Amino acid sequence: MIQLENLVKRFGPIVAVDDLSCTIEAGAVVGLVGPNGAGKTTTIRMITGFLPPTAGSATVAGYDVMQQSREMRRRIGYMPETTPLYPEMRVCEYLDFRGRLYRMPRRKRRQRMDFVIDRCGLAPVQRRVISALSRGNRQRVGLAAALLHEPEVLMLDEPTAGLDPNQIREVRQLIEELRGRQTVLVSSHILPEVERTVDRVMVIGHGRLLADDTVAGLRAKVDAGEELLLEVATDPAALRRLLEPLPDVASVDIKGRDGWAQAVVKARNGTDLRPAVASAVAGSGWTLREMRSRHATLEDVFRKITVDTGTTAANAPDAESKTPQVKGARQ
Amino acid sequence: MPLTLDIARRELMSFYRSPIAYVMAAAFALLTCYFFFLAFEPGQPVSGVWQHTFGRLVQVMVFLLPALSMRLIAEEFRSGTIETLMTAPVTDTQVVVGKWLGAMGLYATMLALPLAAIALVAFSHVTRDPGGGQFLAGAAGLLMVGGVFMAIGLFASAMTQNQIVAWILAVVMLSVVTFVTEYLYAARWLSNEIREVVGYVDVTQQAGAFARGLIQPAGVAYFVTVAGLFLFCAVKAVESRRWR
Numbered sequence: 423m424i425q426l427e428n429l430v431k432r433f434g435p436i437v438a439v440d441d442l443s444c445t446i447e448a449g450a451v452v453g454l455v456g457p458n459g460a461g462k463t464t465t466i467r468m469i470t471g472f473l474p475p476t477a478g479s480a481t482v483a484g485y486d487v488m489q490q491s492r493e494m495r496r497r498i499g500y501m502p503e504t505t506p507l508y509p510e511m512r513v514c515e516y517l518d519f520r521g522r523l524y525r526m527p528r529r530k531r532r533q534r535m536d537f538v539i540d541r542c543g544l545a546p547v548q549r550r551v552i553s554a555l556s557r558g559n560r561q562r563v564g565l566a567a568a569l570l571h572e573p574e575v576l577m578l579d580e581p582t583a584g585l586d587p588n589q590i591r592e593v594r595q596l597i598e599e600l601r602g603r604q605t606v607l608v609s610s611h612i613l614p615e616v617e618r619t620v621d622r623v624m625v626i627g628h629g630r631l632l633a634d635d636t637v638a639g640l641r642a643k644v645d646a647g648e649e650l651l652l653e654v655a656t657d658p659a660a661l662r663r664l665l666e667p668l669p670d671v672a673s674v675d676i677k678g679r680d681g682w683a684q685a686v687v688k689a690r691n692g693t694d695l696r697p698a699v700a701s702a703v704a705g706s707g708w709t710l711r712e713m714r715s716r717h718a719t720l721e722d723v724f725r726k727i728t729v730d731t732g733t734t735a736a737n738a739p740d741a742e743s744k745t746p747q748v749k750g751a752r753q
Numbered sequence: 754m755p756l757t758l759d760i761a762r763r764e765l766m767s768f769y770r771s772p773i774a775y776v777m778a779a780a781f782a783l784l785t786c787y788f789f790f791l792a793f794e795p796g797q798p799v800s801g802v803w804q805h806t807f808g809r810l811v812q813v814m815v816f817l818l819p820a821l822s823m824r825l826i827a828e829e830f831r832s833g834t835i836e837t838l839m840t841a842p843v844t845d846t847q848v849v850v851g852k853w854l855g856a857m858g859l860y861a862t863m864l865a866l867p868l869a870a871i872a873l874v875a876f877s878h879v880t881r882d883p884g885g886g887q888f889l890a891g892a893a894g895l896l897m898v899g900g901v902f903m904a905i906g907l908f909a910s911a912m913t914q915n916q917i918v919a920w921i922l923a924v925v926m927l928s929v930v931t932f933v934t935e936y937l938y939a940a941r942w943l944s945n946e947i948r949e950v951v952g953y954v955d956v957t958q959q960a961g962a963f964a965r966g967l968i969q970p971a972g973v974a975y976f977v978t979v980a981g982l983f984l985f986c987a988v989k990a991v992e993s994r995r996w997r
Binding site: 467470471472473474492493495496498500501502503504506507508509510511515519520522523524525567 | 755756759763766767770771832833834835836837838839840841842843844995
């Protein structure tokens with residue numbers, strides 16, 4: 423549905439997007455994730471045809487974004503980062519205007535307006551002037567406008583920025599409901615938000631695609647096994663002596679605090695260490711206060727990939743690409 | 754065309770909800786009546802009055818109209834709504850022409866009311882030769898001057914996202930085709946050929962012909978060409994801003 427080939431965008435000497443290639447299938451819900459300034463917005467703007475790429479090409483729904491721009495634009499719904507709206511218009515007037523821009527016939531327009539107003543929870547405010555709306559309601563108006571013309575591809579740039587937790591959940595639910603019917607590309611710099619909604623995550627940093635995988639796949643890449651956290655009332659050194667000889671233990675990291683030893687145990691080959699560790703601790707007679715296993719969250723993945731690229735050089739395509747200067751010198 | 758009209762309609766609606774439109778309409782009405790009553794005397798021939806009123810109005814429009822056109826595109830870029838507009842299936846030309854039409858709709862209404870008022874006064878006090886044809890020609894001239902000024906203002910608005918800068922740019926450009934050309938046309942140190950060219954470019958001269966009751970094809974062609982030229986420049990300016 424979306425196909426990017428060696429997409430590059432330079433603003434003078436600054437390389438905002440550097441050689442980005444990927445394919446997104448129809449119906450997929452994909453998260454575009456990276457720190458601020460990574461090139462997420464620039465990438466989305468190029469896919470929507472708002473910014474022309476410096477090099478490379480992008481195809482959406484089979485149409486080239488530059489050559490067949492208007493055909494392509496009919497098929498996308500786009501909500502930009504800050505949800506820009508015309509403050510002096512009423513909500514229903516704005517939606518009506520958007521419908522007209524897509525040449526929707528009157529009846530169809532009415533019908534779709536009612537649908538999106540209902541779906542985005544705008545019924546109570548539909549007669550209000552946009553400038554009088556709260557941040558959350560404005561976001562809903564932006565979302566409603568993007569959905570109005572039944573786009574095949576929906577692109578949401580930071581749809582949850584500035585919303586409270588309840589509103590974030592609403593947006594997430596809405597995206598869930600669109601799953602399968604529309605291709606959705608959603609960008610965010612906060613990982614847990616997309617972690618739960620997307621099928622696939624594309625991590626970008628400094629304009630480059632650093633990782634492109636399912637949520638589970640990404641986790642597996644960064645952290646092979648799961649971690650076991652436990653707190654035992656004993657001396658750290660004693661706990662280390664107990665845990666290290668256990669089979670399949672890859673590493674043990676122990677800190678002592680207020681008479682409690684806090685250990686992080688990593689397993690080899692994805693083994694479940696819980697039974698072995700539990701019986702070992704029980705056998706020693708020490709008081710066990712806590713034991714839980716922890717999966718790597720996307721947050722960990724994110725930090726690993728975007729910050730310490732050096733340690734995961736195998737996963738990241740190019741660890742050096744962190745500074746634009748290095749990039750410039752290489753080309 | 755329907756898309757262009759939709760954009761024009763939205764623009765007009767936006768004007769009717771902004772205080773600036775009402776302030777400008779009030780100022781325009783006051784000035785129109787002021788210029789008219791300065792020259793008008795009941796029972797006297799009215800021909801000179803029309804020339805005087807329309808001539809002075811063109812001069813104040815150099816400052817007033819940019820205040821209407823300054824936000825047209827600059828504001829879209831500042832608030833970011835340009836992004837949602839340009840990613841909808843519309844062309845840059847439709848956006849620019851639509852905005853120009855919307856602004857012209859407002860200008861036409863704000864022109865019509867005071868002109869109707871002074872026409873009523875003039876025609877009810879003058880028995881011999883009220884100059885109705887001359888009045889209509891002058892009004893048509895004002896509409897055309899407005900079209901050119903609005904196109905130049907729109908071009909200025911497309912070059913910046915700051916409305917004040919857009920206003921200043923427009924006033925400077927409009928001054929060149931009114932005050933500067935007027936001065937050069939009267940300058941004795943220029944050769945007659947050059948002065949003739951300057952006189953053709955001068956908006957006040959072109960509008961003056963209309964105010965005398967002369968609607969000539971060359972005059973109409975002048976306004977249509979200049980307005981078209983600046984609308985074209987505005988389209989190019991919008992296009993180029995997306996490339997940066």
